[in-house]
Amino acid sequence: MKGGAGLRCHWVALVVSLIFSCSGGPLVATAEWAINARHAPPPCLLDALHRQRLFAIVEEHRHRRLLLLQAPAGFGKTVFLSQWHDRVRASGAMAAWVSLESSDASGDAFVAALTLALVHAELVAAEDIVLPSADHSPMAALDALSGQMQGVRRETWLIIDNWHMAQSGDALALLEPLLRRLPANWHVALASRTPPQLTLAAYRASGQIVEIGAGHLRFSDQEATDLLAEAGCPPGLLATILDATQGWPIAVKLASLGTEAFQRRDASKPSSIIDAIEGMGDYLDSEIFASLGGDVRSFLLEMSICQRFSRELAEHLRDAADAAHLLDMLKALRGLVDPIGQGSDWLSIHPLFAAFLETRRCTVDMERLRELHRRAADWFEGRGQLNDAIGHALQSGDQARSIRLVESANCLDICIRAGAPAVRSLLDKLPQDVIRERPRLRAAHAALNLKQGSIAEARSLMSELRQGLGQGESDRALERDVLILENLSLCFIDTSPSAEDIATYRRDLESAYVDEWWIDALRYNVYGRLEMRAGHLKEAHQALERAFEILKAGGSAHGCFFMSIHIAFCHLFHGKLSAAEDSVRLAETILDRDLDGEVLYACIAYSAKSLLAYERNELSEAGRLAQMALAGLERAEGCFEQYLVSVYVGASSAFALSGLDAALEIISRGRKLALFHGLHIMDRILVGMTAGFHARAGQWRSDAIARLDGPNMQDCGWLEADLSAPVHSLIALQEGRRDDARRIATATIRRSRAEGRIAIEIRAHLSMALICAEEGDMPAAQEALCRAVVLASQEALFQPFFEADDQLLRMLRELSKSAPSRMSPFAASFLSNLVLRMIATRKARDHGETLTAREREILAHLTDGMSRKEITSNKEIARALDLTENAVKFHLKNVFRKLDVNNRDMAAAVARLLGSNVPAPSAVEGPAAWPTHH
Structure with a gap:
């Protein structure tokens, strides 16, 4: 620049005065006004959120000529440009800023505004500029300005904010020539609420534009x-x-x-x-709604009666042919009015904008609104979209039509085939007295109650319906509904059916002819669930697989998902973890692919996944999954097995990781769940589980143990017997009743072996091993332990061994010295791995928290080397951590001492088996909690 700071201020003030002369404004202005108002980022934005994700996109294409930010008001365009302005200058490049106003739409004012921006940024000399005048057209002045820009050799950005304010006038005819004449080192950043009327296709084709829209500008x-x-x-x-x-x-x-x-x-x-x-309503009114043309405002108010709309729907509702033009006008509102999916003709309105439009619909004539709703109901009914049709019929004031539509939807069928949410959305649209007056709607309401776990209310409704059938004329449709309900209700109880009940149901299943595929699938599902409740897991699996095949052929993703979960539970109760994992994986595929990842359904899958993780001794993951399952099941449909497993895994994991109080807190949640759903057997099981946790914690005088009823396996189902047997055996052993303890363990072994439930048989063998050890019969104890190991090795069932006390570890170590010769190589390897896991767990529990940050770093490098099947030498660790080899040796000695191991391989093995409890070498930053398994 020529001259000093005082001379520069003089020239800036002079140019500002000239600009105001061109735009018809006042002739007096100051340099301070120019700096603060128009040619620097607004200072109030300096503390705004920095958008690193957007910076990365723009930086990647920083060499391109044009950066375009286009989105409605409030999407942070000015904020981002101000941050980009500062970032550019910090990198050593140059930047000029101008915020346009409506008065800049004329060619004279636009060129003058750009000129002042460049003068203020000291990119051109104020005394050399040429402004539009009688002697110089705006284009001539722009040519002169372009010539001066050629003298700037560094990377330079011209940032133009609020382009939408000026593009309606002559300024538009000047912007494109400016872009063409820019030197290669110059770039323009343009922010606009409306799409700029430029030949964007040419810039896209030549790779000269970076486009940032509302989708980019949204906060993640x-x-x-x-x-x-x-x-x-x-x-x-x-x-x-x-x-x-x-x-x-x-x-x-x-x-x-x-x-x-x-x-x-x-x-x-x-x-x-x-x-x-x-302030949201005022902002939407002044910055969004008021800026739209009257025809666009009317169009939005009318179309906002629908959650989504398309050109075809818009033309039908408004009985007009201008929909295409108006929809094109809405492109300026991308971010507030968006396509539903890529390439879709359907649009949806942002929730806040839709709520605002709802408050403004009072300005539309009431009869006009009713007519719009009537036409919408016609359109949606004609396309079989009954949910939308019913809602619009109600809004039009035609309740009779709404009732007819709901009844014709056959809600009971929808509830079973598509799930409770689909029916709830229909019934919620009708008054309760209307539902009570119509038997088929009551039947749908009963199914909804079953699905939501309100068993008592559902049974009451079913009883009323059955009585009504006996009193009135024959109603085949209602008889069918009641039959379906009675079948469905059998899936939501916790009692075990008798052998006679199952035989009767099987005879009916084989003899009855059903001409509706989904009812056939329902009956096989019910039969499978009855067999599962009775403990006949093989028969249950076969029936559920048959139901799955029927549902798959019928295209019911909802049904296939639930059958996959039920089949997974069959495998889990058998102790077949690999097969269970396959079934869960299939359910998750269906959930993601066909059910949009519905969160409440995901919680049902979590219940099965939690037991899978628990039996593998992945306690942190098991506890996390169980907590998520419980959170969903407490407010969604589920069944006895899912409720019980989620509570069992959640409480057992919490007991192992956090202690008795944490376990009892989850048990309390489970009992509330059982009470709400009327599941008295589940509540009784949880009472026994509570006593078991007190016993494992050594609280033998606890009221929970004192209140526990004596073992009576004849009066309870297999699941209750399986879960309560170890508790009764442990209490009997503690009280010196060894014969009772042995009798319980023997009966459990016999029962679980006959029915193929591996996990329970393993736990019973472990109980027997402890009983024999208590009696001093170590050969018998070793034999029982050996049987448990062989069974567990088939599916890597680690967790049953971790539920016993430390005496079991001593016995397993002895077994590992003598038994491998009598085992298969696979079982011997499992035993070795099991012992190592249990040692690792005990050492981590007793010593892990004493490790320093540096010791954890070194241990992490040992573990990393072991995972890559490489030896990590002291020299390599020293180089990685910038230590001497002697320092590494010193720290390793401390690690060995604290973990009670005698070599680096054992230390690395302990750390590796603890999994995520040791951070990766690159992630170690300081001391961290070291969780324990039990």
Whole structure:
């Protein structure tokens, strides 16, 4: 620049005055005004969230000529450009900034605004500029400015904010020539609320444009969560706010300023979400809605009666042919009005914008709204989309039509074939008195109650329906519904059927002709579940596989998912972990591919996965899965086995990792669940489980043990017997009743072996081993232990051994010295691995927390080498950690001493078997908790 700072200010002030002369504004201005108002990023944005994800995208294509940010108001375009401005300058490049206004739409004002931006950034000399005038057209002035830009040799960015304010006038005719004449080292960043009327196709074809839209500018869930958490948002509200705002930056920011209104809002009224975010309604009104043309506003108000809309639907509703034009106008609102899926003709409105439009629909004539809803009901009914048709019929005021549509939907069938949510959405649209008056709707409501676990209410409704059939005229459709309900109800009880009950059901299954495939599948499902409840797992598996094949042929993804889970439980109760894992994997594939990863269904899969992880002694993972399963099952459909397994695994994992109190807390949740669903057998099992945890904790005088009924295996089902037998055996042994303990263990071995339940037989053999050891009969104890090891080796069932006390480890170590010659190589290898795991667990429990950060680093490198089947020498560790070899030797000695091992291989093996409890070498930063297994 020529001259000093004072001269520069003089020239800036002069140019500002000239610009205002060109635009018809005042002739007096100051350099300070120019700096703060238009030619520097707004200072209030300096503390905004830094978008590293977006920076990475732009940096990757930084060499391109044009950076275009296009999105509606509130998506953070100015924020990002201001951060990019600072980032560019920090990298050594040059940058000029201009915020346009509506007065800049004229050619004179636009060129003058650009000129002042470059003068302010000291990219051109103020005394050399040429402004538009009577002697110089805007294009001539732009040519002169382009010539001066040629003298800047460094990378330079011209950042133009609010382009939508100016593109309606002559400025548009000047922007494209400017882009063509830019030197190679110059780039333009353009932010606009509306699509710029440029030949973007040419820039795309030549690879000269980076486009950032609303999809890029949205906050990710993590970004929004971090911002809300930093503002003190209660964790319980996070999901609600994320769902409402959907990453719209202005909405997230406003929501973070105060969450009290969210807690008070009426969730049944979608429009209440606008009031829950202070200032949101005013922002939508002034910055979004008011900027639209009157025809677009009317179009949005009318189409917002639908959750989604398309051109065809819009033309039908409005009985007009202008839908294509109006939909094209909505492209400027991408981010607030978006396509549903790639290449889709359907659009949906952002939840906040939809709520705002709902508050504004009062401006539409009421009769016009009713007519729109009537036409929408016609359109959706004609396409078999009854859920939408019913909702619009109700909104049109035609309740009779709504009732007819719900009844014609055959809700009971939908409930079984597609799940409870589909039926709930239909029945929720009707008044309760209407449902009570119509028997078939009551039948659907009974099925819904069964699916939701309200067993008592469902039985009451079924009883009313059965009585009604006996009193009135024959109703074949209702008789069919009641028959289906009675079959379905058998899946949601916890009592064990008698042999006569099962035989009767099987005869009916084989003799009855059913002409509806899904009812046939339901009956095989019920039969399989009855056999499972009776402990006949082989027969249960066969029936459930048959149900799966029928459902697969019928295309019922919902049914196939549930059958896969039931089959997985059959395998798990058998102790066949590999087969169970295959079934769970199939269920998860169906869930992701066909059921959109429905969260509540995922929780049902977690219940099976938790038992799978538990039996493999992966306790942290098992506990996590069980907790997620419980959280979902407490508010969704499930069945006895899923409830019980989730509580059993959750409590058992918590006991091993955190102690008695943590286990009892989960038991308490399970008992509440059992009480709510009327599952009295499950509650009785959990009472026995409580006593078992007290016994394993050594609290022999606990009331839980005192209240435990004596063992009576004749009066309980197999699952209750299997879970309670080890508890009764342990208590009998503690009380000196060895004969009772032996009798219980012997009966359990005989029963579980006959029915093929490996995991329970293993636990019974371990009980027998401890009984024999207590009696001093070590050969018999070793024999029982050997049988348990051989059985467990088939499926790597580690967990039963970890449930016993430390005496079992001593016995296993002795067995590992003498028994391998009498075992298969596979079983001997399992025994060796088991002993090593148990030693590792005990050492980690007793010594792991004493390791220093440096010792953990060294141990992590040992483990890393072992996982790669390589030897990690002291020299390699020293080089990796910038230590001397003597220092590594010193730390290794301490590791050996603290872990009570005598060589590096044993130390690495202990760490490897603990899995995630030792961080990877690159991840070690400092001391961390060392969880223990038990």
